[in-house]
Amino acid sequence: ESQLNPSYNFENFLEGDANRLARSAGLAVANKPGGTSFNPLLIFGGVGLGKTHLAHAIGVEIKDKYPEKTVLYISAEKFTQQYIESVKKNNRNDFIHFYQIVDVLIIDDVQFLSGKTGTQDVFFHIFNHLHQNGKQVILTSDKAPVDMQDIEQRLLSRFKWGLSAELQKPDFETRVSILRNMLYRDGVEMPDDIVDYVAKNIKTNVRELEGAIISLIAQSSFNKKEVTLDLAKQIVEKFVKNTKREVSIDYIQKVVSDYFQMDVATLQSKTRKRHIVQARQLAMFFAKKFTKASLASIGSQIGKRDHATVLHACKTVDNLTATDKQFRKYVEDLSKKLSL
Template identity: 80%
Template sequence: MREYTNMTAESVWNNCLEFIKDNIQDQAYKTWFTPIKPIELTKENSLCIQVPSKFFYEWLEEHYVKILKVALTKQLGPEAKLLYKIQMESANTGKQPFTEQLPSAQRSPVKPQELDVPIQNKNPELKNPFIIPGIRNVKIESQLNANYSFDNFLEGDSNRLARSAGLAVANKPGGTSFNPLLVFGGVGLGKTHLAQAIGVEIKDLYPEKTVLYISAEVFTQQYVDSVKKNTRNDFIYFYQLIDVLIVDDIQFLSGKTGTQEVFFHIFNHLHQNGKQVIITSDKAPVEMQDIEQRLLSRFKWGLSAEIHHPDFETRVKIVEGILFRDGVEMPKEIIEYVAQNVSTNIRELEGAIISLIAQSSFIKREVTLDLARSVVEKFVKNVKREISIDYIQTVVSDYFDIDPITLRSKTRKRNIAQARQLAMYFAKKYTKASLASIGSQIGGRDHATVLHACRTIDNLIETDKEFRRHHDDINLKFNM
């Protein structure tokens, strides 16, 4: 054991900092080491340091544990230990320390109630990292659209699970097993509406809670700006203040390693402190590409609820709701005609109704079935029709002159297997169906088989000229 004469926590830590500063970039040093305070030096070769938050502690353990160990060993010998103290505040017990020992491989699990809550001793002049109209330093506007509510989010078989889970979350944010709540589905099916409706309901029921709705694209841009302006810590601290975080189109984070990293730690902080996270995506977690596995695993902690294309009865209700909102009356047969012929998504259904009302107003004619046929026919021509998986199988089978039943069979003959893989590839490209749904409809395969098929086709297109010609010929048929 080393002699502790004239050694203090401050002197040991300052010597560690000199070593660390010589071995990392200046900005990293300023961000992650200058906020640390030495607290105590014990005779058991342990140095206790204080860090601002649990996130801060996790980041040090994940990125700088080796250099910390080397620096401390130089000062206190091979048996040196590093303890962390994180200031926490509890309504019942006040502040209490959280200590952990280096290296991280020796850590024991931490009980949820021991984790830190809102950051202490934060500079009251802390600037908001956002550039969003309506958000100030202290008062945080939710960015919610009050027009998106549960009242005008009609329930049907296509969205019943997602809507019910959303209501449960709104009534008890952070207190259900639906945390996070991931709502996924195709374009124009109501994901954004539902996510915002949850936020609006929470604000009504719990006005004291801080709710923030933001798109993943804006989140990414704000993170990039914070890095450029050296305000990354402010950005992180700001998000740790949120009680209910709603992130739209989370798939936008694909391939953005830095943004995923910071979102991972923000997510952990919120979840561990009982805050609610709601995210939307145009695809299921299993289909998200270029998203880190540890982030995807957290998306699966709660509930993933898919919103499907609305059935006919739901589309009728939607049309009736639009007409009621706009104070327009329309015969039942016309409502049903529009609902029957515009079946892709809710956004296009609303567009068709608005076009019909506008046409009637412009030409000063009563809305008739003939007018509806004319308007819907023109509208549908201008909207790319959704290509079904059945249609894709028919096109591919006809091209290779094989029977669709044979295409879906278990045979592994090379020509049939490649045709089957092409069908899966085009189904993924031209439909919003999940990989599991595609595999199920094309011979009862699983999602992994479909993913493998898509990768195989991508490789063949790059390496086999004849196969690329087959691909291009079939592809043209879907774009005529």
Template identity: 90%
Template sequence: MGVTAQSVWDNCLDFIKDNIQPQAYKTWFEPIIAVKLTDNALSIQVPSKFFYEWLEEHYVKILKVSLTKELGETAKLVYIIKMENTYGNKQPFTEKIPSSNRSSVKSQDVDIPFNNKSPELRNPFVIPGIRNVKIESQLNPNYSFENFLEGDSNRLARSAGLAVSAKPGGTSFNPLLVFGGVGLGKTHLAHAIGVDIKDKYPEKTVLYISAEKFTQQYIDAVKKNNRNDFIHFYQIIDVLIIDDVQFFSGKTGTQDVFFHIFNHLHQNGKQVILTSDKAPVDMQDIEQRLLSRFKWGLSAELQTPDFETRVSILKNKLYRDGVEMPEDIIEYVAKNIKTNVRELEGAIISLIAQSSFNKKEITIDLARVIVEKFVKNTKREVSIDYIQKVVSDYFQMDVDTLQSKTRKRHIVQARQLAMFFAKKFTKASLASIGSQIGKRDHATVLHACKTVDNLSSTDKQFRKYVEDISKKLSV
């Protein structure tokens, strides 16, 4: 068989995989598709413009080395950027970009103009009747980059946040969507970006608002018949930060108005920052055209911090509060509170309060009492590894068998149950669950969950499996 685009790209990937971090490989190289090979030029398709820019900025050397190894000194790399257009036809909007020559890609989109009957802007943040055009940013200055500590779990999101705050609207991270479970720092990071932008660009209008409040304002605007004023108010914002955007689920009017606001801001080079408790692919009841907008920029996940990061977070908190604490106690707290930064800091605050109010010395015993309260009061989130172990033990197989590619019915069912419980008991995205259970994609996980639901309602034996494993995981 001759040399093909796929075989050349596979060889490049083997080389790249050996030379970069696994997480970076997964994020930046797995989504690339080899398209064609002509005259020593390999064409690869990337999902968006920011993707192409990130590759060019961070991985151009390794790409060049790997391609030169395969095709010789005259090797060229051509990027094809696939963007979804908005006209309902399925043709992708692509543009070829030679590695040496950057050119900008415009999305094919239309903005729907709104006739503004009243030139006076009504600010939804101001009490009616009081004229005030100055827009307060609603930011919390305590949430800054200084106290948002970097670790493996948040590096991509934090770096993208810093890039956005250095050049709002001027990077391809637009929108920047930060997603992750409860208490991992989504709101903190969103505020930190806004605070940093206000410091660097005092003239820019920055606004932070929760999706819930945005929806409430929109409902009020419709009631008072000033929907256009509402839209125009949001269209003059330079940096719009919307927290918990999953709240828009099922609210078609709010989604529609946000779609037009988003288009206007995006086309005018304004920055949009969104947070959500799930990845776009996992969002239910959000219109497709809006989800495709969310995917234009960067979706960055905040994951559970590892032990070292948890220790750093605690030390930073103690340092900011001017409190000293023995190393073994800090490590004990970090070892036992794993899933949530908010709980981690809460435990340390309780420990300091207990010791100062009761004039007690901070000891391991005191730490144990506090930590037990925290772990007891919060519903324990089980890990995907633990779920796989419980399911494997239940079916008397090892985890490697569960994750294997085999299509034997009983193993497939065990794997589907592991995926189902991972979705039920963890905050992980479907993509993340799939990658941890045998390197499957999010569609496989979705199919697994539906299969388990269907079998539970039709198959008595299968229902017993679900109930038994449920009990083991809920203990």
């Protein structure tokens, strides 16, 4: 049992600037498993950007081209559970052997191995065996190897042997084609302005994009209504709000201070130095924009200020954004960083 999901294939993994490298590296590996320098192939990127889909697609494609090869897909979490189980049952060697005889091993979300030294150790041995025998290893992770924490050095250095390819957030055009493809697949017609509206407003990741279009389709068929721009707006708003909830005021302060290369304590301090005041005002502005917290609560969390200070900060940011080009750039950069 390969555990592959045939509905995650290359055909429906739409290409765009954000995934071109990873996608073509995946295809190269699928054409010649174990026979390229992309071994391991590590696909990394944020949540909902297609890591699992692409990992399956590679496996599905290999099975298609080389039916005799054994391909195994497993999440790092399940791999860990199985390992722990094997230790309990005293058959650790069987566990290792099982994985050492495959031709292609795909492990999803390897960041899950962080801090799990026993599982890392066993994986290290399996990896070495497969690699020495020219077998293909494909990994996915939410971070690049350089940013991974609590993974043993020797394993990290193995991760870097092959190719690390990033999946980035899809641009507008790609988001539109992903939506169109979904609608086509489901045999649903939808006016262009609505598709564009959804693609324009949901920028976080593909999973959210799919979620929004699915509820749009469901709502319209449930109410036997034509999908209107109004309905699209309501649904998109719900999705955008849900995403915003993930951003905390602490997180905003951290991002803003990192951006200006100061620490959070400095950002919160009583100083009247202009660049620090501006950083603080930006933090307040984004807290107002991205959270549901009240002005008073924002003020108390950002250096114990009152609600009037926060209100003033928001107005100042609005004014400066309109008049100062450099300041506008700060707002744009930070908006990007904060819109997950």
